[in-house]
Amino acid sequence: MNKPTRPRILFIFPRWPNRTLWGHFKYKFPALGLLTIAAITPDEYDIELVDENCEPIPMDSDADIIALSVMTPLAHRAYALADHFRARGKTVVMGGVHVSCEPEEALEHGDSVIIGEGETAWLNWLEDFAAGSLKKRYQAEGFSTLEAIPPARRDLLKKKNYITSSTIQLTRGCPHDCEYCTVTAFFGRKFRMRPLDDFVQEYQQLEDRFIFIVDDNIMSNRKAAMELFASLRGMPKWWGSQAPITVGDDEEALRAMAACGCKSLFIGFESLDPDNLAKMGKKFVEVDKNIERIQRIQSHGIGIQGSFIVGYDFDTPAVFDQMYSFIEEARLEAFLISVLTPFPGIRVTKRLEEEGRILTRDWSKYDMNTVVYRPVGFTPYELQEGYYALNKALYSLRSIVRRTVNFKKNMAIFVPQNVGFRLAWKTLLRELRKEEGKYLSHKGAEAQRSWEGPCPHGPCGE
Numbered sequence: 001m002n003k004p005t006r007p008r009i010l011f012i013f014p015r016w017p018n019r020t021l022w023g024h025f026k027y028k029f030p031a032l033g034l035l036t037i038a039a040i041t042p043d044e045y046d047i048e049l050v051d052e053n054c055e056p057i058p059m060d061s062d063a064d065i066i067a068l069s070v071m072t073p074l075a076h077r078a079y080a081l082a083d084h085f086r087a088r089g090k091t092v093v094m095g096g097v098h099v100s101c102e103p104e105e106a107l108e109h110g111d112s113v114i115i116g117e118g119e120t121a122w123l124n125w126l127e128d129f130a131a132g133s134l135k136k137r138y139q140a141e142g143f144s145t146l147e148a149i150p151p152a153r154r155d156l157l158k159k160k161n162y163i164t165s166s167t168i169q170l171t172r173g174c175p176h177d178c179e180y181c182t183v184t185a186f187f188g189r190k191f192r193m194r195p196l197d198d199f200v201q202e203y204q205q206l207e208d209r210f211i212f213i214v215d216d217n218i219m220s221n222r223k224a225a226m227e228l229f230a231s232l233r234g235m236p237k238w239w240g241s242q243a244p245i246t247v248g249d250d251e252e253a254l255r256a257m258a259a260c261g262c263k264s265l266f267i268g269f270e271s272l273d274p275d276n277l278a279k280m281g282k283k284f285v286e287v288d289k290n291i292e293r294i295q296r297i298q299s300h301g302i303g304i305q306g307s308f309i310v311g312y313d314f315d316t317p318a319v320f321d322q323m324y325s326f327i328e329e330a331r332l333e334a335f336l337i338s339v340l341t342p343f344p345g346i347r348v349t350k351r352l353e354e355e356g357r358i359l360t361r362d363w364s365k366y367d368m369n370t371v372v373y374r375p376v377g378f379t380p381y382e383l384q385e386g387y388y389a390l391n392k393a394l395y396s397l398r399s400i401v402r403r404t405v406n407f408k409k410n411m412a413i414f415v416p417q418n419v420g421f422r423l424a425w426k427t428l429l430r431e432l433r434k435e436e437g438k439y440l441s442h443k444g445a446e447a448q449r450s451w452e453g454p455c456p457h458g459p460c461g462e
């Protein structure tokens, strides 16, 4: 007698669109969310996971279930894949931040959607799948307690594809509610934490030297953070995470972090204009204290990747020079500058919609590098041009060397990161130049200063 076959699941993380920075960035991190969902999937399922950013998808897969994780800029690709696999008779389920905000749109392509954090709703979905009684919507009930999350299924990854396959999470939720941020919209403001022992056990088993703790704000709860740092002390590993700049006032925490291997912090400065910061709801970033706080963090051997947004309402073309000077003066080891992006479901999007300023809902343009709304202090075209020029200048070899080369700095972490971004920008701008010719030149910028005529970037067709 034939043994009954086990149902097969193919988890897919779709690729970034062509002509985006992230589509060209070679140093990749794995999608921890899918690895966690894979980890809670009961043993009776066979599982395969494909990250299309690193490897081709088996389009003729014989999996029974196709499970797609969808971020906004990847939505077009995710929907194309969903259509393909449904046409082949597969059951397609989608989840992730974008699907949670736009479930009706996703349901035009998939059999079911999972809304909210996947941990509990995924098991309900699997039960219904097994019983042959699938519904269209699976709404997570509140937020996951993070109590019984098993170690992520990193064994499903092809590790050679990633700069580190060791991403891990301890906490979710952030007490702040910055206007532009997806974190509180999706994970809420209430601090939640995995049992520390579970986390430490998983951390110890990670194979890479450098570990990225993906928590959105590792200092959300200072007491818990200090317990974490004490638990990690003595382990021969380096780690990075995300924290607010106010950690620069906390010598005790900085000492504890450095003593347990913290080598980098991703810090959201976002703007150098206090009016913008007030509008964002981020008053705790005090512009006049930035340099002092940065130096205090760096003095503990912790490098900083600064995060910035351009295009907020009080920005003008002067923002580009100002940001350039600040990043150089602060010797930020790394940085990530994004164009304000009105993702579905967040507060700034509602405001821009009410003000009639959204130019397109072509999600493939929502890559954080493309202007998809009408800014106040410049034309969309000036913002786009200035943004490209700023990144080009800061990823010059001269700037990279100035910001990273110093024996006290963590060059093994930051030099590859800068070089990776430099190469990605070069490739992207070369492609854009080829396609759109004049618009990246100064002459093109002059000609288009008032955003008249057909838009060379094509987001709105104005």
Ligand code: SF4
Pocket: 174, 175, 176, 177, 178, 181, 182, 183, 184, 216, 217, 244, 268
């Ligand atoms: S931007 Fe940072 S501080 Fe603000 S809500 Fe998001 S995670 Fe919290």
